Amino acid sequence: MGIGMITDFGENDYFVGTLKGVIKKINPQADIIDICHGVPSYFIQGGSYVLEKTFRFFPAGTIFLVVVDPGVGTQRKLLLVTAAGFSFIAPDNGILTPIFDLGRDVVVREIDQERYFLISGSSTFEARDRMAPVAAYLSKGTAADDIGTPSAEFVVNPDYHPLVTAPNQIEGRIIHVDKFGNMISNVPGKWLFEKLGGCGGQHFKVCLNDLEIDEYRQNYASASGRPFLLIGSHGNLEIAMNRRHAFRELKASLYQKFTILLS
Amino acid sequence: MGIGMITDFGENDYFVGTLKGVIKKINPQADIIDICHGVPSYFIQGGSYVLEKTFRFFPAGTIFLVVVDPGVGTQRKLLLVTAAGFSFIAPDNGILTPIFDLGRDVVVREIDQERYFLISGSSTFEARDRMAPVAAYLSKGTAADDIGTPSAEFVVNPDYHPLVTAPNQIEGRIIHVDKFGNMISNVPGKWLFEKLGGCGGQHFKVCLNDLEIDEYRQNYASASGRPFLLIGSHGNLEIAMNRRHAFRELKASLYQKFTILLS
Amino acid sequence: MGIGMITDFGENDYFVGTLKGVIKKINPQADIIDICHGVPSYFIQGGSYVLEKTFRFFPAGTIFLVVVDPGVGTQRKLLLVTAAGFSFIAPDNGILTPIFDLGRDVVVREIDQERYFLISGSSTFEARDRMAPVAAYLSKGTAADDIGTPSAEFVVNPDYHPLVTAPNQIEGRIIHVDKFGNMISNVPGKWLFEKLGGCGGQHFKVCLNDLEIDEYRQNYASASGRPFLLIGSHGNLEIAMNRRHAFRELKASLYQKFTILLS
Numbered sequence: 001m002g003i004g005m006i007t008d009f010g011e012n013d014y015f016v017g018t019l020k021g022v023i024k025k026i027n028p029q030a031d032i033i034d035i036c037h038g039v040p041s042y043f044i045q046g047g048s049y050v051l052e053k054t055f056r057f058f059p060a061g062t063i064f065l066v067v068v069d070p071g072v073g074t075q076r077k078l079l080l081v082t083a084a085g086f087s088f089i090a091p092d093n094g095i096l097t098p099i100f101d102l103g104r105d106v107v108v109r110e111i112d113q114e115r116y117f118l119i120s121g122s123s124t125f126e127a128r129d130r131m132a133p134v135a136a137y138l139s140k141g142t143a144a145d146d147i148g149t150p151s152a153e154f155v156v157n158p159d160y161h162p163l164v165t166a167p168n169q170i171e172g173r174i175i176h177v178d179k180f181g182n183m184i185s186n187v188p189g190k191w192l193f194e195k196l197g198g199c200g201g202q203h204f205k206v207c208l209n210d211l212e213i214d215e216y217r218q219n220y221a222s223a224s225g226r227p228f229l230l231i232g233s234h235g236n237l238e239i240a241m242n243r244r245h246a247f248r249e250l251k252a253s254l255y256q257k258f259t260i261l262l263s
Numbered sequence: 264m265g266i267g268m269i270t271d272f273g274e275n276d277y278f279v280g281t282l283k284g285v286i287k288k289i290n291p292q293a294d295i296i297d298i299c300h301g302v303p304s305y306f307i308q309g310g311s312y313v314l315e316k317t318f319r320f321f322p323a324g325t326i327f328l329v330v331v332d333p334g335v336g337t338q339r340k341l342l343l344v345t346a347a348g349f350s351f352i353a354p355d356n357g358i359l360t361p362i363f364d365l366g367r368d369v370v371v372r373e374i375d376q377e378r379y380f381l382i383s384g385s386s387t388f389e390a391r392d393r394m395a396p397v398a399a400y401l402s403k404g405t406a407a408d409d410i411g412t413p414s415a416e417f418v419v420n421p422d423y424h425p426l427v428t429a430p431n432q433i434e435g436r437i438i439h440v441d442k443f444g445n446m447i448s449n450v451p452g453k454w455l456f457e458k459l460g461g462c463g464g465q466h467f468k469v470c471l472n473d474l475e476i477d478e479y480r481q482n483y484a485s486a487s488g489r490p491f492l493l494i495g496s497h498g499n500l501e502i503a504m505n506r507r508h509a510f511r512e513l514k515a516s517l518y519q520k521f522t523i524l525l526s
Numbered sequence: 527m528g529i530g531m532i533t534d535f536g537e538n539d540y541f542v543g544t545l546k547g548v549i550k551k552i553n554p555q556a557d558i559i560d561i562c563h564g565v566p567s568y569f570i571q572g573g574s575y576v577l578e579k580t581f582r583f584f585p586a587g588t589i590f591l592v593v594v595d596p597g598v599g600t601q602r603k604l605l606l607v608t609a610a611g612f613s614f615i616a617p618d619n620g621i622l623t624p625i626f627d628l629g630r631d632v633v634v635r636e637i638d639q640e641r642y643f644l645i646s647g648s649s650t651f652e653a654r655d656r657m658a659p660v661a662a663y664l665s666k667g668t669a670a671d672d673i674g675t676p677s678a679e680f681v682v683n684p685d686y687h688p689l690v691t692a693p694n695q696i697e698g699r700i701i702h703v704d705k706f707g708n709m710i711s712n713v714p715g716k717w718l719f720e721k722l723g724g725c726g727g728q729h730f731k732v733c734l735n736d737l738e739i740d741e742y743r744q745n746y747a748s749a750s751g752r753p754f755l756l757i758g759s760h761g762n763l764e765i766a767m768n769r770r771h772a773f774r775e776l777k778a779s780l781y782q783k784f785t786i787l788l789s
Contacts, residue, residue: 017561022583024584038276053277122760221337299543320551484597485600495648496654
């Protein structure tokens with residue numbers, strides 16, 4: 001069974017390589033897939049976003065190892081969540097919020113069976129010592145019930161979704177900046193268009209810092225050089241500039257708020 | 264069958280991870296190989312270069328997914344090209360120019376069988392919705408003829424090769440900067456030495472900005488601290504500095520022209 | 527058999543992708559694992575460090591391709607070292623120092639059987655032309671004795687370990703900076719605590735530039751905002767700041783020396 005990894009460990013360090021060794025040592029047949037190691041350091045919401053936008057594309061049964069973990073070594077729990085035919089292993093810090101959103105199909109377990117852990121004497125690399133081994137055993141067929149105990153207490157991030165702050169006003173956040181500098185928000189396009197009664201791109205504008213953006217496009221190449229709005233391939237509202245790095249040019253910051261005004 | 268990927272998506276984003284999910288869902292046995300995701304954003308010629316210098320090292324039958332696609336979502340075609348025992352999937356924007364150079368063995372098809380596409384409603388991520396699924400089906404044994412229709416019209420990049428601009432003068436371009444700052448040109452060493460009648464490194468010099476470079480070396484370690492010329496491991500003329508980042512120190516820019524004077 | 531790669535080639539270039547092609551062409555079944563390609567350019571000791579801290583986590587039999595090679599193309603040898611059930615392929619420049627430390631189990635061979643090399647005419651990419659093919663043949667079952675001849679002469683890096691410079695004084699070095707800016711030293715925690723007679727964190731301090739650091743913690747989250755000391759998950763002494771990039775904030779440099787004062 002495939003194991004997909006989402007972390008803030010970066011590609012340049014050896015943390016990810018170590019996880020791969022740990023997994024292969026337990027299950028040499030494991031098919032390890034690097035989904036993204038470029039989540040900004042400690043940015044839990046960014047990890048949630050990457051997970052939300054990728055997991056559905058993977059084969060049923062895929063095990064996701066999702067590690068953005070500023071609280072490593074403290075008392076926070078480790079979770080094994082099963083939902084929609086997938087498994088998710090992560091620290092209990094709200095990073096699985098979009099999975100909890102999936103509804104009643106979701107089973108949350110606390111990972112408490114220490115016999116699956118590596119013994120290292122360290123308390124700062126639980127991805128290596130606890131989460132990766134558990135993923136490897138799961139991929140070999142160990143049952144979820146052998147690994148953890150169902151738990152009704154877990155952290156949900158209340159801040160992950162956009163807020164309706166006034167009858168015609170929504171507060172969104174920049175939740176991801178892609179390589180091209182496009183700023184992706186936490187506002188689902190479908191949800192936004194429902195709010196608009198389905199009437200589409202010409203009936204809202206975005207206020208970000210001192211800027212008002214009301215140009216709406218279907219793709220990048222048809223846009224002018226100015227900032228424009230787009231529902232990206234991920235389904236969310238995006239602020240972009242054609243062939244320019246919008247995030248840097250507009251001096252935006254990660255997780256900053258912006259306002260959507262409906263008309 | 265292996266699927267090798269060359270993109271400008273970067274390693275830090277989740278685009279590449281999404282492609283992997285799409286491919287694995289269609290063909291769990293696919294052997295996906297990251298060749299390079301660091302092509303500078305939108306730099307089609309840089310993607311051509313990476314493809315040209317790597318594809319021959321792969322096993323026969325390898326399928327290459329080559330995505331640098333500033334025109335995504337517009338009317339440009341998607342191509343499936345077979346040549347030299349390999350398959351290449353790419354947008355029709357000239358990126359496959361070095362493959363077209365391979366000659367009469369080359370068969371170009373337009374990918375037009377929509378039954379292989381994902382249905383996403385998006386028009387900005389055709390790598391995910393169209394090119395990756397097609398690669399996955401090819402890797403499972405679907406025939407090229409089932410996927411596309413032979414086409415005699417496709418974009419060739421006229422700018423990809425060096426130009427002879429006067430009897431003893433060649434115009435080249437910086438087509439790649441490696442991690443060490445070495446500047447690799449689009450000038451094949453073998454072609455250059457044929458122009459020189461085979462007489463080698465002491466009979467030409469390079470003019471880049473205000474600089475004349477005429478030191479020629481066989482390897483990096485034997486060079487002085489000044490800029491020098493080398494035929495790199497890739498076979499092309501390269502401008503380098505030993506243990507220094509030539510591209511930054513010489514304030515060069517990507518795809519900039521330089522002149523070779525033969526003597 | 528798995529092949530793990532540690533290089534300074536970076537993730538953004540196509541060097542690593544080329545090695546993968548070369549390996550797959552010789553052994554399509556090879557399981558190639560990217561351990562780390564982010565070793566700082568030419569920093570041999572950093573490559574040693576990554577190798578030291580990862581190899582034990584991999585399955586027995588894993589073949590490690592370890593390439594930081596500023597002397598590429600010169601007369602330095604290439605080595606195949608077997609130790610502790612693993613194989614290591616690297617240039618003979620001291621990068622395998624932590625493997626030589628493993629003791630009498632270590633067998634060093636000079637790779638001298640040219641029949642396994644690619645013929646490229648190049649002298650600047652021996653990872654592609656020599657080391658990767660040898661790794662691939664090894665992974666297919668070719669015997670170490672068929673690939674190289676035992677050799678008693680090889681380069682050891684005398685600088686890799688910390689030095690006791692006075693009765694209560696140790697000189698260490700910053701050997702790795704992780705993605706979070708934590709500065710990892712070449713000082714093993716276990717060795718340090720033995721020097722201290724096992725009495726732990728409150729009995730030493732670190733002098734780095736003009737700074738004295740004596741706060742000692744078990745994990746990141748429990749620390750104040752000031753620089754603190756920690757034995758990291760890798761087992762070595764580490765200088766860190768909670769959620770801040772210590773390396774940049776303290777204006778440290780890679781491989782710089784610092785002093786440990788025992789009390």
